[in-house]
Amino acid sequence: MPREIRLNAFDMACVGHIQHGLWTHPRDQSTRFGEMAYWTDYARRLEAGLFDGIFFADVLGVYDVLGGSPDAAIRGAVQVPVNDPTLVIPAMAAVTRHLGFGVTCNLVYEPPFLFARRMSTLDHLTGGRIGWNIVTGYLDSAARAAGIGGQIAHDDRYDLADEYMSLVYKLWEGSWDDDAVLADRARGIYADPAKVRAVHHEGPQYRLDAMHLSSPSPQRTPVLYQAGASSRGRRFAATHAECVFVNGGKKEAVREIVDDIRARAVALGRAPGDVKVFMGATLVLGRTDAEAEEKFEEYRRHASSEAAMAHAAASLGIDFARYDLDEPISTEGTQAIVSNVEAMTRSAGPQWTRRKLLDQLVLGSRQQPWVGSAERLADRLVEWSEETGVDGFNLSRTVVPECFDDVAAMLVPALQERGAYKTAYREGTYREKLFGRARLPASHAAARHRGG
Template identity: 80%
Template sequence: MPREIRLNAFDMNCVGHIQQGLWTHPRDQSSRYTELQYWTDYAKKLEQGLFDGIFFADVVGVYDVYGGNADAALRGAVQVPVNDPTLVIPAMAAVTQHLGFGVTANLTYEQPFLFARRMSTLDHLTGGRIGWNIVTGYLDSAARAIGMDGQNAHDDRYDLADEYMSLVYKLWEGSWDDDAVVNDRAGGIYADPARVRMIHHRGPQYKVDAMHLCAPSPQRTPVLYQAGSSTRGRRFAATHAECVFINGQKMEGVKEIVGDIRRQAMQLGRAADDVKVFLGATLIVGRTDSEAREKFEEYRRYASSEAALAHAAASLGIDFARYDLDEPIDTGKSQAIVSNVDAMTRSAGPQWTRRKLLEQMVLGSRQAPWVGSAQHLADTLIEWSETAGVDGFNLSRTVVPECFDDVVELLVPELQTRGAYKRAYREGTLREKLSGGARLPASHTAARYRGAHANDA
């Protein structure tokens, strides 16, 4: 019997997310991203297909590396304009019962005390279905937007993140006891002051003297996602993450990353299964291979090379506009997404060019789509799950909503027939659905801040 495969939709509160240019397709509805009905219909469709969740990416800057400005990003709607993803989640939760919501928030630019309250609020409003994708940022434009000269060095951002995590753990896990809310109407006591404690944090980056403003939410700490595959990112993931998002690479490379993160987690006292791994994928599904191929050929006519290069330039930290088509590109020492640079080098070879890059951007991104019938793609997903050890897939959209309609109506039944996909949701919070427990296990680093240990260093 194959392992159970988990699926997330991978999207963003904007027009153009990963597959650049496809918003121009006549059937695409992503330009409706400002309409609440768009998101509530989306949520109901995903729950119909028993998706584990929707994973919201986000950026708080613009892609201005290509050509030294944001012109190409603006022309091509390359993740700009972009709205706050957290604000659509309560509406999506209101029309669903089980769908989870992973939201990206950049801790470099989020004040931890207020951020902790926002996530607890979302956990309450969703009934324990919220997750946080922990990111430290990679755009200089975002750093400049909040008054910095530029972003911190790659590994320094993770050092800051470790302190940030200890602080929000203290707020989420240690400030309020589980029984602090007594709701005693007769006695006129809502919360017992003896069971609520102040958090006193003194660190290199943050100083806080406050109690958490929210009563304990269903999960306390949101389900923790993380997407870094660099050496430093893997160590951070092994310490904190419950779900790790890996971008598509060769199978042996993914298998190595998965194994390394889980080995490091076990060295820290966690179980290997405490870390679920989701691989980024783009699927074009048809009733037959021929139908899927025809759909792919139709889609690719709308892909934008310029928009794809604008996106890649920012995420790789390299201005491709400076290079001729076959001129060797100097990757240098990027402070952007280091794992993306490494993945590109593995894919295109040590000496890559704009031509090599464009050859891989067949659908407006560096993520080549998997194209085929439901039977064919079920084979592919099961092989990746069994061979590389991934638990599921973050599926980026192509033409919406039909791309997810095809998955729900064609691929999901095929996976179910093979015993590789659930036929009903488990009850409980997002964490219970993923790992069985409503709260982080005692083996997680957050547990050290519970109760009387809330203010431990």
């Protein structure tokens, strides 16, 4: 019997997310991203299709590395304009009961005290269905927007993040006791002051002397996602992450990342099952292989290589406009997403060029699509899960909403036939659905901050 596979829709509160140019397809509705009805309809569709959750990416800057200008990104709607995804989540939660919400928030530019309250509020409003994708950013444009000359060096960002995590754990786990709220109308006592305490923190980056403003939410700490696959990122994931997001590639490379992160977690006293891994994937589905190929060719006609190159330049930290088509590209000194650079080197070789990169931008992104019938792709997902150890897949949108409607109508039933997908939601919070428990286990780094 295969393992149960998890599926997240992978999207962003913008027009162009990963597959650039597909917003021009006549059936695509992503240009409605500013309408609340768009997101509530989206949520209903995903829950009807038994998706585990929606994973929201986010950025705080513009993609201005290609040619030293944001023009290509602006022309192609390459993650700009982009709205705050946290503001649509309560509306999506209001029309669903089970759908989980993973949201990307950059800790570098937001005070931990304010951020902790926002996540507790979301956990309350969603009934315990919120997750946080922990990121430290990779765009100089975001640093400049925050009043900083340039972004912090890659590994230094993780050092800052370790302290940030310690501080938000103190707020979420240690400021209020579970039984602090009494709501005693007869005595007029809402909460017991003896069971609420201020957090005192003084570290290299942060100082705080305050109680958490939110009472304990259903999960206290949100489900913790993290997407760093560099060596420093893996160390951070082993300490903090419950769910790790990895890029695709060769099976052996994905397996190595999965095994390494879990081994590091076990070395810290955590159980291997405490870390679930989601791999990014792009699917183009049909009832037959021929139907899927026809749809793929139709999509391909709308893909934008310029927009894809603008995205790639920013996420890799390399201005490809400075290179001729077949000139070897240098990756030295980049402070962007190191794991993306490593993944590109694995796929294109150490001497990769702009031509090699363009050859990979099939649907407007570096992510190679999997094209085929629901039966074929169900077998492929099961195979990848069994052979790499990944627990699930973050499915990047192509043409919405039909790409996720196809998953619900065709892929989910095919996975269910193989015993690899649930037939109904479990009750409980997001963490209970994923791990069978509402709170982080005692082995997690957050647990040491409980009870003050």
